[in-house]
């Protein structure tokens with residue numbers, strides 16, 4: 001199916017792209033990725049950053065600095081261009097009727113599916129607490145910091161906890177985001193989602209299980225990532 005670039009914004013190395021369609025958009029679930037083909041490059045999975053609506057799909061695509069579809073999407077792609085959509089996938093999606101608080105742990109563009117899951121939770125259960133732990137190495141890695149602070153003002157039940165593992169910045173915790181999230185007092189009563197670089201996801205899931213989190217309330221896309229490293 002052909003999608004069209006509706007708009008984009010650059011946030012450092014990450015381009016936030018909205019895609020629409022002339023026909024009705026296929027319905028996704030929060031947490032899904034879409035297989036997208038940019039130009040002549042092979043299709044790759046990209047997490048959807050918005051909760052389901054009928055108007056657009058939002059993606060956060062990082063320019064990794066190597067020749068490929070992501071670099072094309074973050075440099076050459078223009079408003080009005082066509083992107084080929086090959087379907088949705090993903091091993092984790094939001095659980096709308098779950099009353100547990102949400103702990104969302106993200107690194108890099110792993111933020112995208114967490115935003116989708118948070119948005120779906122605000123709609124289905126507006127009072128459920130949502131804690132978003134978002135980490136990077138350097139301050140510039142927190143490409144959506146300003147937006148996340150705005151989200152905290154809009155949603156009183158939403159907390160954004162950033163952390164940096166290399167830069168020392170006032171008011172930002174220092175350390176790896178998975179380790180910092182493991183100290184949350186609601187860890188054992190929450191539903192937990194993890195997305196980001198594969199090593200960060202693997203380590204965080206492993207630590208959560210070791211702390212006693214039940215396997216059925218911790219969600220990640222490790223299986224898909226092992227095929228295509230994020």
Ligand SMILES: Cc1cc2nc3c(=O)[nH]c(=O)nc-3n(C[C@H](O)[C@H](O)[C@H](O)COP(=O)(O)OP(=O)(O)OC[C@H]3O[C@@H](n4cnc5c(N)ncnc54)[C@H](O)[C@@H]3O)c2cc1C
Pocket residue numbers: 033041042044045046047048059060061062063064066067068069070071109110112221224225228229230
């Ligand atoms: C479930 C899932 C969700 C994902 N969601 C997102 C997302 O939301 N946003 C996002 O930006 N990406 C996301 N990715 C990663 C994305 O799918 C691509 O794999 C990635 O962007 C690279 O694809 P590409 O087409 O640009 O490069 P490719 O065509 O895969 O590679 C082009 C060339 O660059 C080399 N190369 C590729 N990666 C690297 C690297 N890390 N270091 C050095 N050389 C490299 C390759 O060997 C090849 O020579 C996700 C991946 C998974 C599995």
